[in-house]
Amino acid sequence: xxxxxxxxxxxxxxxxxxxxxxxxxxxxxxxxxxxxxxxxxxxxxxxxxxxxxxxxxxxxxxxxxxxxxxxxxxxxxxxxxxxxxxx
Amino acid sequence: xxxxxxxxxxxxxxxxxxxxxxxxxxxxxxxxxxxxxxxxxxxxxxxxxxxxxxxxxxxxxxxxxxxxxxxxxxxxxxxxxxxxxxxxxxxxxxxxxxxxxxxxxxxxxxxxxxxxxxxxxxxxxxxxxxxxxxxxxxxxxxxxxxxxxxxxxxxxxxxxxxxxxxxxxxxxxxxxxxxxxxxxxxxxxxxxxxxxxxxxxxxxxxx
Numbered sequence: 001x002x003x004x005x006x007x008x009x010x011x012x013x014x015x016x017x018x019x020x021x022x023x024x025x026x027x028x029x030x031x032x033x034x035x036x037x038x039x040x041x042x043x044x045x046x047x048x049x050x051x052x053x054x055x056x057x058x059x060x061x062x063x064x065x066x067x068x069x070x071x072x073x074x075x076x077x078x079x080x081x082x083x084x085x086x087x
Numbered sequence: 088x089x090x091x092x093x094x095x096x097x098x099x100x101x102x103x104x105x106x107x108x109x110x111x112x113x114x115x116x117x118x119x120x121x122x123x124x125x126x127x128x129x130x131x132x133x134x135x136x137x138x139x140x141x142x143x144x145x146x147x148x149x150x151x152x153x154x155x156x157x158x159x160x161x162x163x164x165x166x167x168x169x170x171x172x173x174x175x176x177x178x179x180x181x182x183x184x185x186x187x188x189x190x191x192x193x194x195x196x197x198x199x200x201x202x203x204x205x206x207x208x209x210x211x212x213x214x215x216x217x218x219x220x221x222x223x224x225x226x227x228x229x230x231x232x233x234x235x236x237x238x239x240x241x242x243x244x245x246x247x248x249x250x251x252x253x254x255x256x257x258x259x260x261x262x263x264x265x266x267x268x269x270x271x272x273x274x275x276x277x278x279x280x281x282x283x284x285x286x287x288x289x290x291x292x293x294x
Contacts, residue, residue: 009195009198010199010200011199015271021270021274022245022266023252023263040200040201042201042206045208048210049207049210049282050274050278052210052215053277053281056218056223056227057247058246058247069119069120069123070116070120071111071116071133071136075119075133076111076115079107079137079140080111082137082141083137083141085144
């Protein structure tokens with residue numbers, strides 16, 4: 001009960017979790033977040049899931065988007081024409 | 088001239104000439120996809136690829152084959168993309184205000200705690216193992232495509248290109264506070280989309 005009333009609400013925790021991925025948070029804030037996780041499995045999951053997302057995006061095949069996207073034959077021609085040396 | 092000298096001259100002649108046609112064939116798609124993911128518009132992506140190859144033609148002699156041809160071209164493209172965003176940041180308001188509306192407020196109760204049934208579900212036991220499955224990446228791509236353009240740009244700069252916050256802000260001419268809100272919304276939306284369309288359905292296609 002103490003922890004529930006003395007740590008940020010879940011909505012704010014989700015915002016803080018996101019911010020912690022972009023800049024360091026003050027120690028006091030980090031401690032209050034850790035206390036919150038003790039009583040809130042959903043915010044724990046949220047934290048773990050954003051970490052998984054980051055890991056996947058930095059490591060994975062999404063480095064190149066769907067293979068469907070490709071230069072159309074027209075686009076290829078346009079490019080080659082544009083790159084021809086001017087005489 | 089005897090044979091070896093003729094051959095050497097021919098090789099040198101080939102190396103010192105840029106070959107844009109071959110570059111389009113071998114690297115065009117890759118460069119295009121790289122740009123498209125970040126700028127989100129086909130015409131712009133094509134323009135950036137063209138500008139990249141024009142620079143490559145001009146500076147080919149300086150290249151000297153230190154790295155792979157593709158990574159050299161991608162390097163030029165990255166600069167062109169950066170220039171594009173700097174220009175966009177000067178000319179438009181890059182903050183996506185519409186996306187600020189809180190689409191996820193129905194998951195929290197009146198006190199701003201998670202509503203238990205609507206909170207994040209358990210992604211285990213699969214967890215990180217999901218990254219080995221093609222459906223996982225397909226879902227991520229589809230979910231990324233759902234993000235509004237400006238938010239997606241900011242998100243890919245931060246999460247895929249790992250550009251520091253301050254640099255994104257300087258390039259796009261936005262405040263750090265705006266950046267963090269956009270990233271928060273993007274992450275929340277992406278997490279929710281991935282959960283609904285991959286983890287909760289055990290990877291079934293519900294998109």
